[in-house]
Amino acid sequence: MPTMRLHKFLAVCGVCSRRRAEEYILAGRVSVNGQKVRIMGSSVDPETDAVLFDGTPLEEPRSHVTIALHKPKGYVTSCRHPGDKIVLDLIEIDRRVYPIGRLDKDSTGLVLLTDDGQLHLALSHPSFDHEKEYRVRVRRPAPDRDLERLAHGVVLDGKKTRPAYIERVSDKEFVIILKEGRNRQIRRMVQSVENEVTSLHRLRVGPVALGELPEGRWRYLTEDENRALRKSAASPRKTAPPPQAP
Structure with a gap:
């Protein structure tokens, strides 16, 4: 699956707006595959990467079931x-x-x-x-x-x-x-x-x-x-x- 900017992924998952997502990333509240990410512009693969916000796993809403x-x-x-x-x-x-x-x-x-x-x-x-x-x-x-x-x-x-x-x-x-x-x-x-x-x-x-x-x-x-x-x-x-x- 194509990668997606991390701040966009947070917004797609309903966590917050993209702008607020950038603040959360800089604050160290987001981790990818067990590592906190504080670098703006980071990308994730929603199918393979484990993304957590404040310790809670995030999943992209399913387009299909x-x-x-x-x-x-x-x-x-x-x-x-x-x-x-x-x-x-x-x-x-x-x-x-x-x-x-x-x-x-x-x-x-x-x-x-x-x-x-x-x-x-x-x-x-x-x-x-x-x-x-x-x-x-x-x-x-x-x-x-x-x-x-x-x-x-x-x-x-x-x-x-x-x-x-x-x-x-x-x-x-x-x-x-x-x-x-x-x-x-x-x-x-x-x-x-x-x-x-x-x-x-x-x-x-x-x-x-x-x-x-x-x-x-x-x-x-x-x-x-x-x-x-x-x-x-x-x-x-x-x-x-x-x-x-x-």
Whole structure:
């Protein structure tokens, strides 16, 4: 992000006018990255520099917002779907946000939503090589050979899925990390080894984890999460597959 003059940053954050900000800087009331700044004309990067006024962290007002939602079962990841409950019904916010990608109606877990069109496009594009982590429960015990097949890739619609990381949790449960997002991919992959998904829960999207967020609740991404997500969206596609495990 472009740098900004420190006195302007204080004004943008609502601390004071630019002229008064200069007085505060000269008085040593402003620190940047742990160091007091008394030099006029200093610049900061609002995305990476930690600016404090009288010991209180300052943040530039967000021009865009990105939020994390814990989607319950039965909600459609869409802005409009007549006859169904949609994820936007769960969010009370004064901005119009849009889901990034999809999580099918019967699945639960993390959904990201944003009002930033460019970020939405970057994260939704097939070339965005980010990880998505899920906890999967299946109807019948899954032998090692089936998990190995899923990890190495199975053919769906004439095209083999990319290698995936899989870690067993129990005889009927495992964690899978994908780097692609075909329609109902995990359910169809499990069907290809003659089993059935009974529970599908998304734990993570890229650098953002669901954590302890209660079902049906949402939160704003932290500054660290926002930075990491935007950095990953701007990164070129990686060609190396994730590690494989039975």
